Each structure stands twice: as structure tokens, then as C-alpha cells.
Amino acid sequence: MxxxxxxxxxxxxxxxxxxxxxxxxxxxxxxxxxxxxxxxxxxxxxxxxxxxxxxxxxxxxxxxxxxxxxxxxxxxxxxxxxxxxxxxxxxxxxxxxxxxxxxLDNIKDGVNAKISEKIGLINTKILSPKNNTFHKDTNDEPQKVGSGMIGELSEAISATAFLANLKSKMNLPLIKHTCLENFKDQKIKKIALCGGAGSFLLQEAIKQKADFFITGDYKYHEFFDAEDKIVICDIGHYESEVxxxxxxxxxxxxxxxxxxxxxxxxxxxxxxxxx
Known part of the structure; x- marks a missing residue:
């Protein structure tokens, strides 16, 4: 054919x-x-x-x-x-x-779903949905359309354990991230992410009480915006979307x-x- x-x-x-x-x-x-x-x-x-x-x-x-x-x-x-x-x-x-x-970034089964799958997130949803915009997914179910994704790990783990898992699952040479000091004595579970350049979603990730925000292309001064409320992880543009x-x-x-x-x-x- x-x-x-x-x-x-x-x-x-x-x-x-x-x-x-x-x-x-x-x-x-x-x-x-x-x-x-x-x-x-x-x-x-x-x-x-x-x-x-x-x-x-x-x-x-x-x-x-x-x-x-x-x-x-x-x-x-x-x-x-x-x-x-x-x-x-x-x-x-x-x-x-x-x-x-x-x-492809903006659909629920798209780029961010693949990243979520790679790092083992469950109960995922669009992080910043567009108003009144829906699309049927591969299971013919209507889904919100929008930027980024947020989900949970199947069980809470330490921040350093999560970083090690992220590096391994995404095949990363390194991870640039903000300070872990406020997270060293607690378990983390809620993860927000955006493939490519997603710094514009940081405040939404904080609002939804994510422990970590994973994306690429972070600028130096933008890392300060974490303000110890969240851990920003810059894993690289290519690496986040490959x-x-x-x-x-x-x-x-x-x-x-x-x-x-x-x-x-x-x-x-x-x-x-x-x-």
C-alpha cells in the first residue's frame, strides 16, 4: 500500500x-x-x-x-x-x-507525557491548560490542552534520590538545579515539567505545590525565582525532548x-x- x-x-x-x-x-x-x-x-x-x-x-x-x-x-x-x-x-x-x-507540546499525550512516562510519574495532568480548549486523546477521551505537565511519583523519595533517578532515566550528562537545603529533610512526590524552554511555567508549578520543576534553557537570573519554594532542574533543551x-x-x-x-x-x- x-x-x-x-x-x-x-x-x-x-x-x-x-x-x-x-x-x-x-x-x-x-x-x-x-x-x-x-x-x-x-x-x-x-x-x-x-x-x-x-x-x-x-x-x-x-x-x-x-x-x-x-x-x-x-x-x-x-x-x-x-x-x-x-x-x-x-x-x-x-x-x-x-x-x-x-x-505536540500542548496535548496530554504529547511531549510532556513522554517525559512523565520516562521518569515514572502517575496521575498526570496539564500544568497550565488553555481556557475552554479540549481535544480527544488516543483513547478518544476529551482532554484539556495546554502547557507543561504535573504529576506524582508512585512513592515519595528524597530529593537526592529523585535527582539520581532523573539523571538515569533521561540519560543526562548533568543536571543544573537550585539549592536542595529546604528539601534535604523531606520526601518529595509532586513533579512539574515542561519539555524545551519552560521557565514561563514556574509560578504555576509553585502555585500547584510541586516540589520540583523540570525544564530546559533556564537563564541565570531566573534560577533566583525558585525562592526556596521549589527545586528548579535545567536538564537541557535537547535532553528534555529527545x-x-x-x-x-x-x-x-x-x-x-x-x-x-x-x-x-x-x-x-x-x-x-x-x-
Missing amino acids: TYTFSQITSYLESIAPLNFQESYDNSGLLVGNPNTEITGVLVSLDTIESVIEEAKAKNCNLIVAHHPIIFKGLKSLTGKNYIERTVIKAIQEGIGIYAIHTN FTKDLLVDFLKNQFSELEIIACQTNTNPVEYYF
Whole structure:
């Protein structure tokens, strides 16, 4: 059986509708003709030149990426930066690029659900739901739509034990976090999180009495906002969202079992660590 780009994208948009994305975002089909017949799908966190090369090598002519390679309008295509070079290469190789970004962040079964699953949270719910916005999940149940997620550990543990578990489960090289002094003699259980850059959700996490708030891209001065009420954990942008590839592969394989659907093996993290 053959499928076109539009059949894949329509299915993904039934899970995470484009109108759920934030106003600054640019999710959707960015490169390619919707009527193109698919040879294979490569699922990636980012789309850069080396990802295009991997897609070509694996005979995948559609890349489904979490992050859009194009955020702002392109006024030229001369190859002067990695964005233009990636788009040019995709067009030259006949490879489509589809992005499913904050619309996937904002559904209950999306990016934050995957992080919650990885670290063992139960009783999860959207941390900051949008007013009067609902969507049916994969079990056909109406769910709130919004940013972040909050849930509980199955049993309360010490703060240091939680950090060790977080580092292991998320395969982290390190964790930047605020002071544990106020939490050293108590067990922690309630965890709030947001994949990517989620500092805007800190006050909501505090309001809902979370012990820890996990996200990425925290700025120096923003760490002071914890004010000993919560432990902020910056685990890195890439590290917080890399398992989104597994989430999308599972979604697609569930619906298109005959198609070649592959998780990208290229490490697209632009940040490296010296130990």
C-alpha cells in the first residue's frame, strides 16, 4: 500500500491539530508537495543538513521533525546559513520536511507525557491548560490542552534520590538545579515539567505545590525565582525532548504499519559538555 505526504500529515494533525500551536510557531509541512508518494519516514528532533543526508541514505523522503527548521520568512535561498542550506538540500534531494512542535507540546499525550512516562510519574495532568480548549486523546477521551505537565511519583523519595533517578532515566550528562537545603529533610512526590524552554511555567508549578520543576534553557537570573519554594532542574533543551522521536515513531507505526518509519540516529544537539 502506498501513502502520500498529506496522509501522514493529516493523521499527525488529528493527534495534534495545527491550531493548538503557539502564535510564534511554524508547524506543518514546510518543504515538499503534499501529493508526493512516501518511500519512508525519518523521525527527528531537528532538521539539519546531516539529517537530510541520513534520510537520503535510508531512502526516506519525508522527515517528521519536532522543531521547525523555518521559523521566520526566508527572503532568499543562497545557502548563507544552516537553515537555508538545509532547505536547499531537502529540495535538491526531493525530501519533504514536516514539523510538529508546540501543537505536540500542548496535548496530554504529547511531549510532556513522554517525559512523565520516562521518569515514572502517575496521575498526570496539564500544568497550565488553555481556557475552554479540549481535544480527544488516543483513547478518544476529551482532554484539556495546554502547557507543561504535573504529576506524582508512585512513592515519595528524597530529593537526592529523585535527582539520581532523573539523571538515569533521561540519560543526562548533568543536571543544573537550585539549592536542595529546604528539601534535604523531606520526601518529595509532586513533579512539574515542561519539555524545551519552560521557565514561563514556574509560578504555576509553585502555585500547584510541586516540589520540583523540570525544564530546559533556564537563564541565570531566573534560577533566583525558585525562592526556596521549589527545586528548579535545567536538564537541557535537547535532553528534555529527545525522546519525542520515540513518541512520534510509536504514533506513526500504530497507524502506518506497512511504512518504513525510522528514528533518526544523527545527534542534532548543538551543545556539548566537557567533563
